[in-house]
Amino acid sequence: MSLEILRAGLQTTVQDLGRFGAAHLGISASGAADSLSMRIGNLMVGNPENTTAIEMTLTGDTILFHSDAFIALAGSKFKIDLDEKPFPFWSGTYILAGQVLTIGPTLNGARCYLCVRGGLQVKKIINSASTHLTSGIGGLNGSILKKGGRIAFGNLDNMIQPIKNMENFPSTDTTTIRATKGLQWDWFDNQNRKLFFEKEYQVSTLSNRMGLRLSGQSILSSKGNEIITEGMPLGAIQIPGNGQPILSFVEHQTTGGYPKLANVISADLYKVGQLKPRDQFQFQLVEFPEAEKARLEQENYIRSLKVHYR
Amino acid sequence: MALNHTPQFVPASDQSVLVKFGEEISNEVHQQVFTFYHFILKMPIKGVINIHPAYASILFTLEQNAGLHKTLTLIKKSWKASTQMRIPEARQVKIPVLYGGEFGEDMDRVSQHTGLDPVEIIKRHQGGSYLVYFTGFSPGFPYIGGMDPSLSTPRLTTPRKQVPAGAVGIAVEQTGIYPLSSPGGWNLIGQTPIKIFDWPHPTDLRVRMGDSIKFISVTKEEFDQLKENVT
Numbered sequence: 428m429s430l431e432i433l434r435a436g437l438q439t440t441v442q443d444l445g446r447f448g449a450a451h452l453g454i455s456a457s458g459a460a461d462s463l464s465m466r467i468g469n470l471m472v473g474n475p476e477n478t479t480a481i482e483m484t485l486t487g488d489t490i491l492f493h494s495d496a497f498i499a500l501a502g503s504k505f506k507i508d509l510d511e512k513p514f515p516f517w518s519g520t521y522i523l524a525g526q527v528l529t530i531g532p533t534l535n536g537a538r539c540y541l542c543v544r545g546g547l548q549v550k551k552i553i554n555s556a557s558t559h560l561t562s563g564i565g566g567l568n569g570s571i572l573k574k575g576g577r578i579a580f581g582n583l584d585n586m587i588q589p590i591k592n593m594e595n596f597p598s599t600d601t602t603t604i605r606a607t608k609g610l611q612w613d614w615f616d617n618q619n620r621k622l623f624f625e626k627e628y629q630v631s632t633l634s635n636r637m638g639l640r641l642s643g644q645s646i647l648s649s650k651g652n653e654i655i656t657e658g659m660p661l662g663a664i665q666i667p668g669n670g671q672p673i674l675s676f677v678e679h680q681t682t683g684g685y686p687k688l689a690n691v692i693s694a695d696l697y698k699v700g701q702l703k704p705r706d707q708f709q710f711q712l713v714e715f716p717e718a719e720k721a722r723l724e725q726e727n728y729i730r731s732l733k734v735h736y737r
Numbered sequence: 738m739a740l741n742h743t744p745q746f747v748p749a750s751d752q753s754v755l756v757k758f759g760e761e762i763s764n765e766v767h768q769q770v771f772t773f774y775h776f777i778l779k780m781p782i783k784g785v786i787n788i789h790p791a792y793a794s795i796l797f798t799l800e801q802n803a804g805l806h807k808t809l810t811l812i813k814k815s816w817k818a819s820t821q822m823r824i825p826e827a828r829q830v831k832i833p834v835l836y837g838g839e840f841g842e843d844m845d846r847v848s849q850h851t852g853l854d855p856v857e858i859i860k861r862h863q864g865g866s867y868l869v870y871f872t873g874f875s876p877g878f879p880y881i882g883g884m885d886p887s888l889s890t891p892r893l894t895t896p897r898k899q900v901p902a903g904a905v906g907i908a909v910e911q912t913g914i915y916p917l918s919s920p921g922g923w924n925l926i927g928q929t930p931i932k933i934f935d936w937p938h939p940t941d942l943r944v945r946m947g948d949s950i951k952f953i954s955v956t957k958e959e960f961d962q963l964k965e966n967v968t
């Protein structure tokens with residue numbers, strides 16, 4: 428069983444939930460940029476949450492299925508047709524061998540996931556199939572999917588019942604992103620902290636899976652812009668010398684030397700994965716207990732899907 | 738042996754904890770970081786999925802479901818237990834380097850900045866005893882301390898689009914080896930024929946945290962004999 432890329436999207440990669448346990452070797456996790464959507468998409472076709480799927484960015488691919496398949500599209504809504512007829516979103520659907528799925532430009536956020544029952548059959552490196560574009564590994568030859576690329580699917584045997592008729596989807600509102608105090612919070616005075624959370628930031632076109640460059644209010648550090656290099660958390664908001672924040676994302680470097688003013692909370696990382704170049708948004712400061720509560724609530728939400736819709 | 742002061746344990750995000758041993762780059766602080774690092778590699782902590790060691794700290798990334806406070810307490814306990822462990826002895830690693838010529842394109846630039854001739858640069862670069870503080874930033878990249886400060890040279894103003902795997906360079910007061918071909922702004926003074934990092938065997942690092950390393954000058958013939966192809 429396999430699928431074939433007839434026309435490549437803008438930046439389509441093979442992803443799972445990431446490559447863990449190798450940060451001490453300098454290897455960051457990578458994984459789906461909007462992992463929440465990918466987990467739900469997998470559940471919709473009866474896959475375990477961490478099953479290998481396809482991540483599309485801004486514009487999707489045209490895909491020919493060489494065999495029957497049970498698929499679901501999750502994440503941001505893109506323009507999608509099956510043999511030139513509209514195709515449902517957020518819903519497990521059977522398609523037949525020879526049918527062509529055309530995924531066009533986004534109608535909303537940055538990323539859309541194609542999950543296939545049985546998962547994609549891609550060679551794993553350190554227990555993960557995730558493409559790490561910066562390092563050129565994982566997925567199909569460590570690269571974005573190209574025209575003619577062919578991927579086998581349906582090899583999993585630990586399948587579950589697909590969930591159906593979902594009603595409550597994750598919020599697609601990306602105008603507010605919550606963040607906790609960063610490791611170098613005390614490098615910034617009250618005025619700069621206030622400005623950071625009051626002003627709107629725009630996602631620069633130079634953003635990618637490694638990091639999002641933000642443009643807007645410059646933030647001044649009172650202690651300079653170089654720390655003794657230390658570990659970099661996912662979602663860290665770093666302030667380099669030019670004062671324009673950089674948000675570390677899924678392919679981030681494992682260590683870094685800029686001071687970190689704040690850190691996006693885990694429960695809002697999926698929203699970062701849906702931010703497009705030129706999107707505007709604002710940060711909102713929350714305390715650690717609230718951030719952790721939001722994370723555990725999100726985990727409970729995923730668990731409830733498995734229970735209710737089985 | 739330096740006394741082990743209790744490090745700081747602070748949340749870095751709602752899903753990560755930083756253990757900070759000091760505010761300086763020194764062998765003393767490194768020994769404390771390395772001891773704990775060594776301990777947790779052998780005795781993993783429940784709820785931790787990634788560890789990022791650095792000069793004076795270790796960052797722990799937690800599982801999606803792990804409690805922040807609970808895991809922080811486990812990390813503290815683990816650190817306490819680790820202080821009973823003897824510091825592992827540093828491995829001695831020799832890195833063959835073919836200096837200058839086509840493999841050290843920036844030798845002249847380093848020469849101009851330092852006022853030293855290439856023979857003296859090679860002598861001083863080989864003469865140092867180096868410590869690998871940690872591996873970080875990108876796959877297999879070793880943070881190496883101990884270069885003779887007289888070799889200090891600023892980074893290239895325009896980084897190269899492609900630096901070959903094994904390139905040995907100088908950036909300000911640091912020397913380093915590129916484990917993989919990548920863009921880079923270091924002054925290239927030579928190249929090692931050995932594989933520093935290999936994707937099929939990612940845990941098998943030739944140069945590891947805590948290693949003591951020596952650079953050994955080799956001839957073109959020796960270089961060709963030792964050459965390993967990076968995959």
